Amino acid sequence: MHTRLPIHIRSRQVIALIVLLFAVIGVYLLSHSHAASVFLDGEPETGLVSSPASTGLDSAASGGSFVQFKQPVSNAGKIKTVFVVNVENRNWSGVGNGSPEWPYLNKQLLKGSAGNIAWATNFNTGLHPSLPNYISMEAANPEGLSGNGDAMPDNYPINAPHLTKSLSAAGLSWRYFGENLPGQGSSCFMNDGGSNARKPYSLDHNPFAYFTDVQVTSTCLAHIRPFQEVCAALGYTAQSTQSAQWKAPCANTTASSAGTPSRYNFIVPNDWDQGEHLSTDPAGGGDASLAMPPNPAYPNNGQGCGACQSDFYLSQIVPTIVNSPAYKNGDSALFIMFDEADEGANAPSGMMVVSPYAKNMYASPVAYQGWGSYVRTMQEIFGVTSPWIGSAGTATDFSDMLTVAP
Numbered sequence: 001m002h003t004r005l006p007i008h009i010r011s012r013q014v015i016a017l018i019v020l021l022f023a024v025i026g027v028y029l030l031s032h033s034h035a036a037s038v039f040l041d042g043e044p045e046t047g048l049v050s051s052p053a054s055t056g057l058d059s060a061a062s063g064g065s066f067v068q069f070k071q072p073v074s075n076a077g078k079i080k081t082v083f084v085v086n087v088e089n090r091n092w093s094g095v096g097n098g099s100p101e102w103p104y105l106n107k108q109l110l111k112g113s114a115g116n117i118a119w120a121t122n123f124n125t126g127l128h129p130s131l132p133n134y135i136s137m138e139a140a141n142p143e144g145l146s147g148n149g150d151a152m153p154d155n156y157p158i159n160a161p162h163l164t165k166s167l168s169a170a171g172l173s174w175r176y177f178g179e180n181l182p183g184q185g186s187s188c189f190m191n192d193g194g195s196n197a198r199k200p201y202s203l204d205h206n207p208f209a210y211f212t213d214v215q216v217t218s219t220c221l222a223h224i225r226p227f228q229e230v231c232a233a234l235g236y237t238a239q240s241t242q243s244a245q246w247k248a249p250c251a252n253t254t255a256s257s258a259g260t261p262s263r264y265n266f267i268v269p270n271d272w273d274q275g276e277h278l279s280t281d282p283a284g285g286g287d288a289s290l291a292m293p294p295n296p297a298y299p300n301n302g303q304g305c306g307a308c309q310s311d312f313y314l315s316q317i318v319p320t321i322v323n324s325p326a327y328k329n330g331d332s333a334l335f336i337m338f339d340e341a342d343e344g345a346n347a348p349s350g351m352m353v354v355s356p357y358a359k360n361m362y363a364s365p366v367a368y369q370g371w372g373s374y375v376r377t378m379q380e381i382f383g384v385t386s387p388w389i390g391s392a393g394t395a396t397d398f399s400d401m402l403t404v405a406p
Contacts, residue, residue, distance in 0.1 A: 012265050025155055047145035079357055079381050079402075081330035083265045083321050086205070086337050087310045088130070088274040091347045092121060095338070101307035102298045106307065109352070114322045114334075116360040118401035123351040125340055125370035130276075133339040134207040136371035138162040140390025143210075153209040154190035163375055164223070164264065166384040173262035176208050179227035179270040188220035199285025200277065205339075208266075232265055234324040235259030245272065245279065248316050259326035263382065267317070275310030322354060328351035333381075333402075337374070357402050369395040 065110040096119065098106050110117060127133045129149035132142030139162045145151060164174045180201040182189060192203040208214045208224060227249070228238035233254035239247070277284025280291050280303075292302035292309055302308040314336070321327050321334055338350035351368070372395030379385045380397055387393075 003064055005141065012346065031255075074349050076370065078331050079333045079355065081261055081263055081265070081327070081332040082378065082381060083267065083327070083332065083334045084337060085267045085269075085314070085317055085321075085334065086274065086339055087269070087314070087350070088271075088276040088345060089340055090275070090307065090310075090350060091341045091345055092123070092338070092350050093347065094297070094342070095163065095307075095350050096121075099307070101305055101326065101327040102311045104311050106350075109314065110361065112361055114144075114318050114354050116356060116358040117352060117354045118362040118364060119350070119352040120348070120364050120366065120368055120398075120401065122348050122365060123368045123370065123373070124346070124348045126346060127370070128340055128343060129204075130202070130339055131204040131207075133371070134205055135210060135276045136390075137337075137339075137374060138164065138207045140209065140372045140375035140392040140395070149204060151210075152191040152203065152213065156210060157212045157215060159212045161333070161387070161389050162315050163214055163378055163384075163389060164208060165211065166379065166389065167264055167382060168213075170382065170384050172264065172384075173265070174223060174264035175229075175233070175262045176206060176266045177227050177230040177233075177269065178206055178224065178268050179273060181224070181226040184226045185221065185224070185229070188217055188224065199283075200272050200279075202271055202276075204266050205274075227267070230265070232369060233259050233261045234321065234326045236320070236324070244310070249320055253320075255324050255326075257325075258329065259305050259324060261326040264378070269313055269317070271311035272309055275306040275308075277335070278304065278306055282341075295359075295391070318354070331356075335374075353398065353401055355402070359401055359403050362401060364394060364398075364400045366400045373382065373397060 011317040073209075095102050096110060110119065125133055125275070127136065127142060127146060129147075131148070131149045131151060132145040135145055135158070136142050139158070139160055143158050143160055145156070166175050178201060180198075182192070182198055182201060182402065188209075189203075190209060192201075203209065206224065209220070214220055214223065231238040231250035232251070235257040236250035236259075237252045237256065239249065239251050268274075271284050272279040272286060272290070277286065279286040280288050292298075292305075292312065294301040295308075295312070298308040299305055300311070302312065318334070318336070326332075327334070333353055333355035336350070336352040336354070341347040341349040349372075369391060372391030375389050376392035376395045377398040379389065379392055
């Protein structure tokens, strides 16, 4: 025969059990508070934060850290592989406003055809001509070259902190891919003999050659590579010619391997594909036989239209990158940069990012500080923020355009 306890005794037992349960939960939360603070304590409301290797999240592949966006731990996003494609000399107001000279950019790219895309409406470098802009993409300042577009690496070597020097120090890979690179990667040259001597290649669009640490021959040959090699890096077969003129940049349109991209891939087309010179202009290394083929998508079938040349190039290179396994498997972002506004103009130029981590079809109104904002963002992505380079330390990063995939 069982004796029933009085109701008030059973109630005290239930209360004691509840108190014990809450005590256990409290001890558990207290013991895990340090781990939670790795992700949450002291972070800004929005923006990029660098997660230390102690979190155990892919630290080996990322060189000790990776960019993590402000999200719950279970939904943290990261960018590991960056591709940069550079085009030339356009005010954003004359590009991304439905201009008929940019049909691919306006009717497809900005509509999300290549994936999530965000762009800046107020990205102003404030610099001319090309060289100080390209140097600033590395050093977050023009290193005294503002207004001087004719300096050559052999007579203007720069010994200063710069982005890819920080990447190398952290053990992170990088490569520059130049269309029509003289010597096709077999030699390093530091003087192109004059502004038109080696057109359509432009040495002043290769900022890396100006920094003394890259001017070491073995370093130069390892990192400054011809454009064809971007195909293998993406898993495609290269064309037989260095130029991607008026055709797909790689011989096959379906990748045959996973590719071997670097963590930072800096792609510079030649002057025609960038839109700086007409392919028919002898002053830019062209002639009549190199005219853009008739294409009804462009005004006057693209003849006499440098912007059309650039838009056509983007219509070829962007799908090649974003459809490659190297991009899809690499937690990637593609940055499309216009090196400056129209010559002489103090106005915003183009800046777009295509990535699973971009806010889709989002126009950011943030007033970015030109290349300081660019370099800061790259330093944050790759976790090489100590020290900040040049003006990157006080610049606004691109986090307004970025998020994690839903």
